[in-house]
Amino acid sequence: MSLSGVGELGHGQVISSTNQLVGGVMGDRRAEIVQAAFRQVATVGFEGLRLREIAADVGIDHSTLHHHFPGKKEIVAGVAEYAIGLTSDAGSAGTLRGYLAHLASLLERAPEVFVVTAELDLRARRDPVVREVMARHLANWRASLRQLFEVDGSVGDVDGGVELVIAAVKGVQLAPETAGVVFGRLAGLLVG
Amino acid sequence: MSLSGVGELGHGQVISSTNQLVGGVMGDRRAEIVQAAFRQVATVGFEGLRLREIAADVGIDHSTLHHHFPGKKEIVAGVAEYAIGLTSDAGSAGTLRGYLAHLASLLERAPEVFVVTAELDLRARRDPVVREVMARHLANWRASLRQLFEVDGSVGDVDGGVELVIAAVKGVQLAPETAGVVFGRLAGLLVG
Amino acid sequence: MSLSGVGELGHGQVISSTNQLVGGVMGDRRAEIVQAAFRQVATVGFEGLRLREIAADVGIDHSTLHHHFPGKKEIVAGVAEYAIGLTSDAGSAGTLRGYLAHLASLLERAPEVFVVTAELDLRARRDPVVREVMARHLANWRASLRQLFEVDGSVGDVDGGVELVIAAVKGVQLAPETAGVVFGRLAGLLVG
Amino acid sequence: MSLSGVGELGHGQVISSTNQLVGGVMGDRRAEIVQAAFRQVATVGFEGLRLREIAADVGIDHSTLHHHFPGKKEIVAGVAEYAIGLTSDAGSAGTLRGYLAHLASLLERAPEVFVVTAELDLRARRDPVVREVMARHLANWRASLRQLFEVDGSVGDVDGGVELVIAAVKGVQLAPETAGVVFGRLAGLLVG
DNA sequence: GATGAATGAGTATTCATTCAT
């Protein structure tokens, strides 16, 4: 994998050629809209997400959004897909310690990714589409982590370890400044 | 401690005589309103919090809310104070293992407390009043946990352990079904 | 007459023994309320007149106002009666020049009296009660002025002179800083 | 000058091509809205000005108003600009007597123009935007009148005369039926 | 007389969405 893409979250840029967000190659405008929405969510949450702001950010009229997406729901779904795409490539780190270090670095470089993920976790409780996306993501995440534990030759309760890592990562999302010490302690406890 | 009060979160009930939310004994109606708002947030989030719904839940006209609270902001602040009051009595558990067991039980009995806390964590990013309440709560939480670690005679990185527990609890808030295994693993790692 | 009473417009004071505003000797509280309302109108106009502000100014609960006045309409009527009482004693000045000098002085000492009168002139267009009060006041004013013209031995169009004085006074109400020059020119033209 | 435009204040009509209210050619809808608001103010004052009524008068949904104006404040500002535009062409009358005759005629044909001006004079005390518009208008008015006095070869206190005319016009605004006699007397006194 | 709780009609404003051009 590569968490490449994160670095290109700048304003107005187009995501990579792998942006198959809603079932096909996404047009430039669609990608721009999703990314603008992503930035909005990172700033004001889903609570403050406004189509007019998204449109203004992209530089088009707000009614033009409906030429690219049927409605707000679909844009939110696009944000969910996009956000998990930015964190889902966990496996390639090789070791648990490497993975945690990678996450800590990402938290520092692009904390908004984790903020949006936290927003999505909450929204998933009410929005079936987001719930489905997040469930899929969680399954992948669990599988990746289990593999990592096995590679590490970790003994003991693997399932518990996996869930603990997931919980710690989620819990650290909203307080990035504690990421270093939390991941450090976690790695110390899990892999010695 | 005692997380008493949690069990009485039922619809329309009045909280106990210790409900000193804003610096004095809160009137019955004010408490009812805050609790109704709390329930609403647990269900639809701050995103979906509507004064009309709160009023309907309490059984009064929505304009009467403004007789008790100046506006929505103050009700939200009341919810924040109320919610942290329900989880802040951590210290009395005696041991870290006991504390985690207690939290697991609470998560099962009253998961909405944790959902609201997660909502508050996100809202704190935009709402200075909520941010202040949550910061105060976090400071107390840290102090309680540090004490718990010392009582346990825990060796090693106490600060890291405290932050790890906090992160794990926050991370588990949104997936209560993993609480048992996560807390079990965590206790196993931290206190042997 | 005497425009005495103007000096007693201070906060909370009771108006003179002639305060037969709505048909009887006005109780202290009623007078306080009317005067507080008068001050409010001088500041924020009828547009911004709020019963709660009046009550707060008097120092009572806003619902208590309805023990003294049936409703807002009646308080407004009281303000109208009170305001014209403060300017209606025109005749005693002896000469037109003296009267105009007197008005200029009053405009300087208590400009709010004229502001409220202007508000009343506009409100009279929509409020029959105020209209009736102002019509009565205008009739008295005309009679007083006509007498003044006759005493002065003024020749020429007396009616025109009277109406011109009234118009000039009304026109100057909202720009008190021009009162001196306007009244000076007017006196020069009318009485040589 | 020409106070043309006044005659076209009828319901729903579009003002002439010279309606440069906010610095450019105003869209038809914006002009319609301002004119409807103007009519409302003439009838019920700023005190009774309601966006819903304006919208109903224009024949659009009340939320559509916000597509053309950010809020009520801006509509009020538009009314101020519009109203002074209807009376600001004073200078072209040639003589003071001609000017006063013109005003008397206008007062008879379109008294609402003067009612709104009186409302604006009062509102200017609380609304900075309106205050600025009215101050500008007053300065122009004074300059026009001074010019008129000079053309007439008027002797004596020109400034006093100008202020007296202004006061008389303002004072007559609320009692149009006295306009004839007041202006007649005024002309008699000022230009013999 | 006085108070606090409650009401309900009303008020500007917001916002996703639709539609004709």
Place this chain on the structure above:
DNA sequence: CATGAATGAATACTCATTCAT
């Protein structure tokens, strides 16, 4: 594709008034 006009339901908040205590 894109725009601007328009919509209508929703939203927090206001305020005079009523009523039980």
